[in-house]
Amino acid sequence: MAHLVLDHISVHYGNQAQPAVTQASLSVNSGDFVVLVGRSGCGKTTLLNAAAGLIAPNSGSVTVDGKQIKAPGADRAVVFQNDALFPWLNARENIGFALKLRGVAAKERDAAADRLLALVKLEGFGSKAIWELSGGMRQRVGLARALAAEPDFLLMDEPLGALDALTRERMQTLLLDIWAANNIGVLMVTHGIDEALLLATRIVVLAPGPGRVVRQIDAGFGRRYASGETVRSIKADPAFNQARAELEDSIFEGEAA
Amino acid sequence: MTLSADSNRDIPDIAAAGSPRQTGAKVRRASPVTTARIVSALTILALLLAWLVSAHFKLVSPVFLPSPQTVLWKFYSVATTGFVDATLWQHLTASLFRVFAALLFALVVAIPAGIAIGISAVGRGIFDPVIEFLRPIPPLAYLPLIIIWFGIGEPSKILVIAIAMLAPIAISTASGVKGASQDRINAARALGATRFQVILHVILPSALPSILTGLRIALGAGWSTLVAAELVAATRGLGFMIQSAAQFLVTDVVIMGIFVIAIVAFILEIGIRRLERVLVPWSGKE
Structure with missing residues (x-):
């Protein structure tokens, strides 16, 4: 059981007026599927890169099992949006x-x-x-x-962003299958509301200007898939639609605040 | 990067478009590549013909412009009996040895220097001024200094050629290194790569297409420098052969030597393109 914790981290890129992320906290445990959602420019990728150790936060701490992260490591493997294959x-x-x-x-x-x-x-x-x-x-x-x-954590930055809708759906179930079969913690960035709801055990809602965490919502549809229910039946459940409406509300609220 | 058929595909065929011949009837036009090849062949034939004619009617004195037959005959006679105490083959291998020894030396020095320029500010600080200082200096200018320092033997000749090759290789390597995708570097780091492993397994392969381009430019520079390198105390080599022939006004050997250098350079160019296809098949495909 591994714990990845981002504790009140702020990241300020030198060439920008306001911080990309301010005072953001979240944690991922083995077996969690945490999804970051929010508009472009709200610091999703920055948070993921901080968790990967690719960038160092200006303040706050990133720890795995209590140990400070200073560099990237194979315990936190990253999947990039544009595959970055060799x-x-x-x-x-x-x-x-x-x-x-x-x-x-x-x-x-x-x-x-x-x-x-x-x-x-x-x-x-x-x-x-x-x-x-x-x-x-x-x-x-x-x-x-x-x-x-063989990472403890899988960090994915919009891994399905560049794919067509059908391929995307197939990849979503593949991700769930792999996540369910291995006891890994997943942290994933996405633009897709439905994707977030379907996959996540917890959704972290971010808002821009400066990027910050506005809400964390527990979700359980991914677990339902893992225990045998089909995606079609999950999406047909009124609870799924209701959860989507709530999630959209919290994204807009976060931006209004 | 390579001058393959693809790069020519979009260029409209100006000659055919401007011709008045087609009126309604569908004319199947040759591809621009074929057209260019035919025109090239015709150009070469025309030049050869002009040379033949002017030599035949002695429009220019044979001392200055010997006939193509004479040059061709020289090719044979120098290949078999030799000129200035060495056969064509011996001249050629002497020159090839110098160019390739220089290339090896230049690669060993310039690739690490280029990597250093590309990845670190300190590396850039050290090597950039040196490269920029060497780059514009003509080989004939530093040749005397090299001879004063290293004597008139083979090492000086190789060094003169190698210095001309350093800048193109280092600059191309550095630009390839700088162009390495940050995502790929990050991916390797996140998979547990050390700094050295990132350089070896990601940055170097990323820079390889660019390094090969540098190698190509360097070979060109090397051949240009060859004649200068063989100016002093050489007893063999294509450059030496041409210069000796020029001193005795043996123009046919001079022209023959020029052709030999051109042909060898052409063959090397084709070799490098083959090498590119084998080593960096991915280049331009992502």
């Missing part, structure tokens, strides 16, 4: 990258990569070059590459 490596080699960094032998790496290719439903695509894959496939390779590091 085009000089094929799909299998991309997935095995984290293991290569640790000095794992090529044979073991490939075996692990092939297991993960199967997990993200890309069997047989291991030898493909990155530019031969579609956007959805690339994003799945990116996900598999992050999972190969």
Whole structure:
């Protein structure tokens, strides 16, 4: 059981008048699926990058199990919106990258990569070059590459933002399947209200000017999927619509305040 | 990056568009690439013909412009019996050795320097002024100094060529390093890469297309410098052969030597394009 805690962090980029994020707090535990929502420019990506250790907050602290985070680490693997795969490596080699960094032998790496290719439903695509894959496939390779590091936390910055609607839905259930099968904590940024509701165990609502956390809402639809209910039946539940209305309200309220 | 067929596809065929021949009837036009190739071939033929004609009718004295046949014959005779105590093959290998030894030296020095310029302010502070100082200086200007310092042997010749190659490789490497995607660097760091691993596994491969471009420019610079490098105390080499021939007004050997350099440079250019296709097939595809 691992705990990732962002405690009252503020991030101020040098070239900007007001801070990107001010006094934001949130926590992610193993088994949590925390989703950050809010308008562009409210600091979602900044918070995620701070959790990853890619940027250092000006004040406040980021800790994992009480230990201060100073740099990125394989315990917090990141999936980026534009996959950020390495085009000089094929799909299998991309997935095995984290293991290569640790000095794992090529044979073991490939075996692990092939297991993960199967997990993200890309069997047989291991030898493909990155530019031969579609956007959805690339994003799945990116996900598999992050999972190969066997992270405690999976940090995802709008991982499905660039995908078409149908691919997106399939990826959402894939994310839920992987999250439910592994005891990892997920922190994800999204623009999609429905996506947030469907996936999250907790939704963190942010507001801009300066970026701050305005509300945290518990949600349980992802768990319902994990225990066997279909996405269609979840979305048909009036409770889903009601939750969406509440979430939208809290986003607008946050902005008005 | 490569001058392949794709880059020509959008250029309208001006010659065909301006011709009055098609009136209603559909004329199947050759692709612009084929057109350009045909025009190139015709241009070369025309130049060759002009040379043949002017040599045949002695429009220019044969001392200054020997006929193509004479040059072709020289090619054969120098290849078999040699000129200034070495065959064409020996001249060629001497020059190729110098150019490639220089290239190796330049790569070993300039790629790390380029990386240092690209990733760190200290590196930029150290190497940028040196590179910018060396870049505009013509090789003939520093040749005497190199000879004073390192003597008249082979190392001086290689060094003169290598210095001309440093700047293009270092500058291209630095620009490739700076162009490496921040997302990819962050992805590697988040997967547990150390700073050195990021350089080795992300920044260097990202910069490879750019480094190959630098290598191409450097080879061009190397060939240009070859003649200067072989000015002093050489006994073999294409540049030396051309200069010796010029001193005795053996114009056919001079022209033949120029052609040999052009052909070798052309073959190397094709080799580098092949290398690009093998090493950086992803370049331009993302």
